[in-house]
Structure formats: structure tokens, C-alpha cells
Amino acid sequence: MRDLAGRPDLCAINTATLGHSAPIGAVIEAVAHQGFGGIAPWRRDLEGEDVAAVARRIRDAGLAVSGYCRSSAFPAATPEAARAAVEENRRALRDAATLGARCFVLVAGGLPPGSRDLAAARGQLRDGVGALLEEARQLGVTLALEPLHPVYAADRSCLCTLGEALDLCDALDPEARGGLGVAADVYHLWWDAALPRELRRAARHDRIAAFHVCDWLVPTRDVLLDRGMMGDGVIDIRGIRAAVEATGYDGLVEVEIFSAQDWWRRPMEETLATCAARLGSVC
Amino acid sequence: MRDLAGRPDLCAINTATLGHSAPIGAVIEAVAHQGFGGIAPWRRDLEGEDVAAVARRIRDAGLAVSGYCRSSAFPAATPEAARAAVEENRRALRDAATLGARCFVLVAGGLPPGSRDLAAARGQLRDGVGALLEEARQLGVTLALEPLHPVYAADRSCLCTLGEALDLCDALDPEARGGLGVAADVYHLWWDAALPRELRRAARHDRIAAFHVCDWLVPTRDVLLDRGMMGDGVIDIRGIRAAVEATGYDGLVEVEIFSAQDWWRRPMEETLATCAARLGSVC
Numbered sequence: 001m002r003d004l005a006g007r008p009d010l011c012a013i014n015t016a017t018l019g020h021s022a023p024i025g026a027v028i029e030a031v032a033h034q035g036f037g038g039i040a041p042w043r044r045d046l047e048g049e050d051v052a053a054v055a056r057r058i059r060d061a062g063l064a065v066s067g068y069c070r071s072s073a074f075p076a077a078t079p080e081a082a083r084a085a086v087e088e089n090r091r092a093l094r095d096a097a098t099l100g101a102r103c104f105v106l107v108a109g110g111l112p113p114g115s116r117d118l119a120a121a122r123g124q125l126r127d128g129v130g131a132l133l134e135e136a137r138q139l140g141v142t143l144a145l146e147p148l149h150p151v152y153a154a155d156r157s158c159l160c161t162l163g164e165a166l167d168l169c170d171a172l173d174p175e176a177r178g179g180l181g182v183a184a185d186v187y188h189l190w191w192d193a194a195l196p197r198e199l200r201r202a203a204r205h206d207r208i209a210a211f212h213v214c215d216w217l218v219p220t221r222d223v224l225l226d227r228g229m230m231g232d233g234v235i236d237i238r239g240i241r242a243a244v245e246a247t248g249y250d251g252l253v254e255v256e257i258f259s260a261q262d263w264w265r266r267p268m269e270e271t272l273a274t275c276a277a278r279l280g281s282v283c
Numbered sequence: 284m285r286d287l288a289g290r291p292d293l294c295a296i297n298t299a300t301l302g303h304s305a306p307i308g309a310v311i312e313a314v315a316h317q318g319f320g321g322i323a324p325w326r327r328d329l330e331g332e333d334v335a336a337v338a339r340r341i342r343d344a345g346l347a348v349s350g351y352c353r354s355s356a357f358p359a360a361t362p363e364a365a366r367a368a369v370e371e372n373r374r375a376l377r378d379a380a381t382l383g384a385r386c387f388v389l390v391a392g393g394l395p396p397g398s399r400d401l402a403a404a405r406g407q408l409r410d411g412v413g414a415l416l417e418e419a420r421q422l423g424v425t426l427a428l429e430p431l432h433p434v435y436a437a438d439r440s441c442l443c444t445l446g447e448a449l450d451l452c453d454a455l456d457p458e459a460r461g462g463l464g465v466a467a468d469v470y471h472l473w474w475d476a477a478l479p480r481e482l483r484r485a486a487r488h489d490r491i492a493a494f495h496v497c498d499w500l501v502p503t504r505d506v507l508l509d510r511g512m513m514g515d516g517v518i519d520i521r522g523i524r525a526a527v528e529a530t531g532y533d534g535l536v537e538v539e540i541f542s543a544q545d546w547w548r549r550p551m552e553e554t555l556a557t558c559a560a561r562l563g564s565v566c
Contacts, residue, residue, distance in 0.1 A: 111501075116519040122476065151434040153474035154501045154517045164476045191436035193405065193447045218394075218437045223506060234437045236399040 012038030019264030073109020181209030295321030302547030356392020464492030
């Protein structure tokens with residue numbers, strides 16, 4: 001297991017951690033200035049920007065792109081809407097390639113309006129990811145299925161566990177040809193008694209494409225926007241990272257914190273310095 | 284699958300649905316008046332009451348006791364505290380027997396203060412339940428492990444899925460001698476892609492001791508106290524009930540709704556009448 005103390009170069013910052021309030025250029029400079037090895041931008045950061053120019057700026061700053069966030073919802077109320085979502089995600093996948101991203105993070109989407117059929121939503125997810133896989137391979141960008149915490153099953157992600165994500169990988173990529181994996185985020189997975197077993201399973205096909213850290217606060221005031229800085233909550237982050245790295249994962253450790261009431265209100269430099277310190281001391 | 288239309292006698296009311304605001308005697312009368320077949324009281328309803336007298340009152344009203352809610356947390360910061368929790372739960376188990384309850388509902392408890400060790404918490408749960416099992420068998424009250432939604436893993440229940448609950452049943456009762464099962468609540472389990480498989484597994488040893496219904500609202504304003512009336516949310520309750528009854532479960536369908544801002548503010552009779560109607564129309 002790697003020692004992260006004094007090694008922000010082994011770590012990346014997901015721009016959501018900074019609240020999307022500063023322009024992407026300033027965020028790139030600040031992340032690089034703190035010594036991080038990578039950045040994971042969101043589509044919203046690039047609105048109105050030239051993607052190739054942003055890609056150059058990231059490269060020139062010496063940063064890798066640990067991931068590009070994130071897909072639109074795959075499940076939709078009509079087959080036409082589902083196809084449109086796939087095409088929108090295809091355009092974002094191409095931007096991920098332009099950015100040189102290690103992976104394109106897929107957040108499944110929840111139930112379409114009026115639906116109570118989770119199995120159907122999961123079927124649409126499977127079909128949509130399957131439609132993107134060959135192009136992802138050609139582009140050299142891994143599709144990273146990110147199971148979200150089951151609290152988001154209705155409105156954000158019908159994909160709720162690492163086991164379920166690996167089942168989908170096995171179904172769509174049975175020979176492990178690559179181009180498909182998972183984004184493992186401690187916030188979404190820490191509660192799962194099956195996590196050690198499923199991480200061992202992930203290891204067999206080298207399925208971990210990204211690893212995200214933050215913390216689960218007690219109490220959590222808002223399940224979407226009250227995530228904690230590493231060390232401020234109850235997740236055994238170091239234990240999970242040990243298990244993730246035992247799968248062979250040697251990519252960047254990415255910090256993704258949604259914190260509307262706390263960290264998003266602080267100066268960007270303070271948040272970044274705290275991330276660097278906590279990565280070294282508690283992760 | 285049973286038809287619940289016009290059959291409140293196949294259903295029970297968990298007193299939490301009524302907000303614990305009326306005295307237990309009045310609640311018993313109102314539940315019986317509406318034609319329900321059973322009631323599931325909480326320990327807090329019986330504080331300061333003579334348990335045997337309440338038991339008589341329930342019997343005289345023609346109601347069964349579908350369950351008694353609920354255990355104190357098993358995980359604790361010290362071995363002494365964990366032993367004390369077991370003894371407290373033993374006293375509650377004896378009250379469950381006095382009430383003639385079908386089961387004593389076990390809510391595991393979350394992480395003790397200062398702990399990040401979910402595996403240790405689960406070990407304390409296992410030890411504690413094991414310590415109660417023989418007496419539960421002698422009393423004829425099934426210990427019903429209730430996995431709670433993973434959103435409560437930190438503070439309420441280290442037992443998060445039906446699969447995990449069945450693993451614990453198998454570990455403590457490998458020969459299926461009885462006295463140990465699960466309480467399956469749609470609110471806690473609906474998101475789980477493994478649910479159909481785990482329900483089939485539950486069927487093999489007749490492990491379903493209780494079945495609870497309510498609904499998951501979108502949006503959910505509060506993950507503890509904003510549960511919905513059946514039909515007002517996104518859970519496929521009928522589909523889950525069909526799978527539960529396919530396991531052989533023929534016990535009461537129990538309504539348990541925590542709704543501080545809505546149903547708890549309405550007259551008890553309105554809530555009960557709505558439960559009866561929705562059980563028949565959407566469950």
C-alpha cells in the first residue's frame with residue numbers, strides 16, 4: 001500500500017470538491033500549485049470553453065486527468081429519449097478522449113418520471129453502456145460505472161453496489177477486453193459488508209478505473225451536499241484504500257467532496273491544502 | 284398472492300405509523316375498529332404500562348401482535364456496555380413474549396461513538412443475537428433481524444441488506460431450528476438488485492418473520508421521518524409482496540410509516556382509513 005504522506009502527486013482533485021465556483025483555468029492552476037498529480041473536471045466546468053484548449057492547459061500544468069464527470073442518466077421515459085441520452089453521452093465521451101481522461105465516469109440515472117420499474121431502468125443502463133463500449137475502446141477511454149449509495153436509487157442511480165456494477169461489467173465485457181470498469185467511491189460503498197469480497201472480484205479483471213475519497217459525516221445534514229473531508233467522518237478510508245490497492249489499482253487517489261455548507265464556502269487554497277494534508281494523514 | 288382489497292384483517296398497523304401521540308389503549312381500539320388483523324407496538328408505547336394488561340387489551344380487541352419494536356443497539360464502545368445491551372434486549376424479548384408477539388424486531392445499531400470499524404460492530408451484533416437465541420426459542424418469539432437502508436449504516440444499523448441478514452441467520456442457526464428470521468421492510472430493501480435472489484434464499488429456511496410496507500418519496504425531505512404512504516412513492520410494493528409471499532410468507536402485512544410532517548399530523552382515523560384503502564389498491 002502506497003504512503004500518501006507528502007505525495008499529493010499520487011492524488012487528484014475532482015473539481016466538484018471546489019464547488020464549481022472558479023473558472024476552470026484558475027482551478028487547474030491552483031490544483032497544480034498544490035502539487036497534485038491530477039484533476040477530474042466536470043462537463044459543467046467546460047461549458048463555453050474550447051475542450052482542446054482546456055486539455056492543453058491541464059497538460060501544460062503537469063496534471064493527468066483521472067476522470068471526466070459524468071454521464072447523463074441512461075434510463076428514460078421513452079426509447080427515443082434513451083437513445084438521445086446515449087448520443088449525448090457519446091459526445092461527452094469524445095470530450096473525455098480530447099481531455100486525455102483515464103475514464104469517463106458513468107452515473108447511471110434513477111427511475112424515469114412515473115416509473116417504479118428499477119429492473120427496466122437497469123436494462124436501459126445496460127443497453128446504453130453497451131452502445132458506447134466499442135467507441136470507448138477505440139478512444140482509449142475506460143467507461144467507469146460508478147455505483148452510487150442506495151439512498152440515490154430513485155433519483156440518481158439505479159446502480160447501487162459494487163457487486164451490481166461488476167455484474168454489468170461481466171455481462172458487457174465477458175472476456176475482459178477492457179474499456180469498461182468501475183469508479184469506486186468510499187462514500188457510496190463503505191457500508192457494504194460485501195465490499196471486501198467484491199473488491200477481490202474486481203481484481204480478477206482489473207476493473208477499478210478510479211478511486212474516490214471523502215467521508216461520511218454523522219449526522220449527515222443532506223445526503224447529497226453534506227459530504228465530509230477525509231478524517232471528519234466514520235469511513236475507514238485507509239482500510240478501503242488498502243483493499244483497493246490490493247486489487248492492483250495504482251492510479252490516482254481522487255478527492256471528491258460535495259460540501260455546500262462547509263468546504264465550498266472556504267477559499268479554494270484552504271480546501272486544497274486540507275485535502276493534501278488529510279490524504280497524507282488519514283487516507 | 285393474496286388479494287388485500289377489503290381485507291384489512293390480513294394487515295397490521297405498526298404504532299409508529301400513528302406517531303406515538305395517543306395512549307396505547309386508544310390506538311388499540313382505533314386499529315381494531317378499522318378492521319385490521321394485528322398491531323405492532325413499540326417499547327415506548329408501553330412505558331409506565333402493565334405489559335400483561337396491554338396484552339389482554341390487544342387480545343380482547345381481536346388483534347394479533349405482528350411484532351414488537353424494537354431492540355436497543357447491540358454494538359457498544361465497551362464489552363460491558365455490549366453485555367448490558369444484551370440484557371436490556373432480553374427484558375424486551377420477555378415483554379414480547381408476554382404480548383404474544385410473533386417476533387421481536389432487532390434493529391442492529393450503528394457504529395459506537397468514535398469507531399470506524401463496521402466489521403467489529405457486526406461481530407458484536409452477531410454475539411448479542413446469539414446470546415438471545417435460545418431464550419427466544421423457549422419463549423416462542425422469533426428474533427427478526429431487520430436490515431435497515433444503508434443510509435443508516437453509521438448511526439442506526441450496521442446490518443444493511445437482506446443478504447447480510449440471511450448470512451447472520453445461517454451463521455447462528457445453521458440447521459434452521461427456528462427462533463431466528465428477518466423483518467423485510469420495502470423501504471429498506473427496495474433498491475437492492477439482489478432482492479429477488481435473496482428472497483428465494485429466505486424461502487429455503489422460512490426466514491421471513493415480518494413484512495413491512497410504506498413508500499419511498501421523491502424527493503425525500505428527511506431520510507428518517509419522511510417516509511410515504513403506500514402509493515405515494517416509487518416502490519413497486521406489489522411486486523415485492525408477490526416475491527415475499529412466494530417464499531411462503533402468509534403472515535400479516537404490516538404498515539410502518541415514519542412521517543413527522545404529514546401523516547403524524549393527521550387524525551389517527553384518517554391515517555388508518557388511508558392505510559386500509561391503499562393496502563387494498565396498491566400493495
